[in-house]
Amino acid sequence: MRSDNGVAAAFDTPEYADQIDRSSGQPFWKLGAVVEVDRRGAQLLVGNGDCEPADDEAEQACYGWKAKRADVLLSREMLARAIDPEDRERFRNGEILGYDENGNDIPGPNWIEPDDDDTEEDDE
Amino acid sequence: MAKLRCKGTIIKQTISASLTAVAQITDFNHDGAESETFDATTLDTSGAGKEYSQTGYSEGGNFGFTIFYDDTLAGHQAITDLVTTPAACVWNITTTAATAAAMAFTSAGIGFGFTGAMNDGLKADVSLKITGLLAYQT
Numbered sequence: 001m002r003s004d005n006g007v008a009a010a011f012d013t014p015e016y017a018d019q020i021d022r023s024s025g026q027p028f029w030k031l032g033a034v035v036e037v038d039r040r041g042a043q044l045l046v047g048n049g050d051c052e053p054a055d056d057e058a059e060q061a062c063y064g065w066k067a068k069r070a071d072v073l074l075s076r077e078m079l080a081r082a083i084d085p086e087d088r089e090r091f092r093n094g095e096i097l098g099y100d101e102n103g104n105d106i107p108g109p110n111w112i113e114p115d116d117d118d119t120e121e122d123d124e
Numbered sequence: 125m126a127k128l129r130c131k132g133t134i135i136k137q138t139i140s141a142s143l144t145a146v147a148q149i150t151d152f153n154h155d156g157a158e159s160e161t162f163d164a165t166t167l168d169t170s171g172a173g174k175e176y177s178q179t180g181y182s183e184g185g186n187f188g189f190t191i192f193y194d195d196t197l198a199g200h201q202a203i204t205d206l207v208t209t210p211a212a213c214v215w216n217i218t219t220t221a222a223t224a225a226a227m228a229f230t231s232a233g234i235g236f237g238f239t240g241a242m243n244d245g246l247k248a249d250v251s252l253k254i255t256g257l258l259a260y261q262t
Contacts, residue, residue, distance in 0.1 A: 006143030007228075008135060009214055026226060029142065040205070041140025048199030050144050075197075080144040082132045085192055101222065103129045 001051050002027030003031040004080050011035060125148060128148035128220050135189060136216040136226070139230045143216055146191040147199050150247070154215075154258065156185030184254035187215065193238045203250060206234045212255065229258040 004017045006018055007027035019033035029035070034054045037045065045051040046062040049072040053059040074092065081098040083091045087105075090096050094110035099124075136143040161174040194200055206213055210233070216226035231236060231252035238248035 001142065006216065007258060008141050010136045011141040037140040044139045044172070044198045044205075045142055045144075045203045047201070048139060048144060050139065050142050051128040075147065079147050079199075081146070082134050083150050084131055085150060090136075099132055103131050 001029040001031070001033040001035060002049075002076070002080075003028060005029045005050050019092075047072070049073050049079075126221065131218045132218075133182045134218045136218070137199070137202060138214045139199065141164050143214070144199065146189070147197060147204070148190065148193065148194065150190050152187070152189035154185060154187045156183060157254075157258065158185070184229065186251055186253055187217075187231070187258070188249065188251040190200075191248050191250065193246045199232055200248075203234070204236060207236050210214070210234075211250075215252065217258075223262065225262065227259050229254050230256055 001019075003021065005028065007029055009017070012020065012027050016033070016035065019030050019035070021028045035051075039080050042051075042053065042058050046053060046058070046065050053062050053065065059065075073124045078088055078091055081091075083096075083098065087096060090105075091098075091108075094108040095112055097103075097106040097108045100106055128149075133152070134149035135149055137146050160177050160179040160181045160183060161176040164175040169175055178210075191200065193206075213231050213234075214228060215228050215231060216228050218224050218226045231253075233253040235251035235253075236248060238246060240246050
């Protein structure tokens, strides 16, 4: 389980207490938490990049889950960083890492400086 | 006091054991929440104005959002699962306020439809019937 996944109310139980992080004030799964879910739940969680199978039964339920895993995890990372659909290509290209608290781009390793045309107004 | 930008707002859905962000949302809305009233006017009400009072109940309203729909995406399949297998679902909304805590609500029913247009991507509209009330910040 990823650590940015909230805990569904039905799973916020004493059974899972030691796998839940409450330091933010809300229950989040600890990284690597192992939970028991039904077959469809496993397929959705793994397919969404939230989890990886933890045993053979889960592996079988999620047959082929490793295919395109890099794409799934990239999409999941964009979800975690709330990347705007229009900025997804820029995130994939490494131009931005996300947004700061004011909604401005956080430059990535392949950051492209805005064109002069874009900064002209600022210079005036 | 602050004017909150919407960019960066996160709407999470319950998928099995987890609350996880819904992908590719372009806009969202919440409407229809209201405190219920009844007509309390009586024959001896003074003046012309009708009178109303509170029943003590409130309508939770609806929550809706639009997504660029990807039917292969597990998170979007989890949404349509609620159509094919009706169930209550807990959702969270986290605004971009610096101290924002998630506002939670439970959907009892769901409406889903998608549209395609020559000059746009495939989009789906999701409407959720809230049971109880959305947990507003206080």
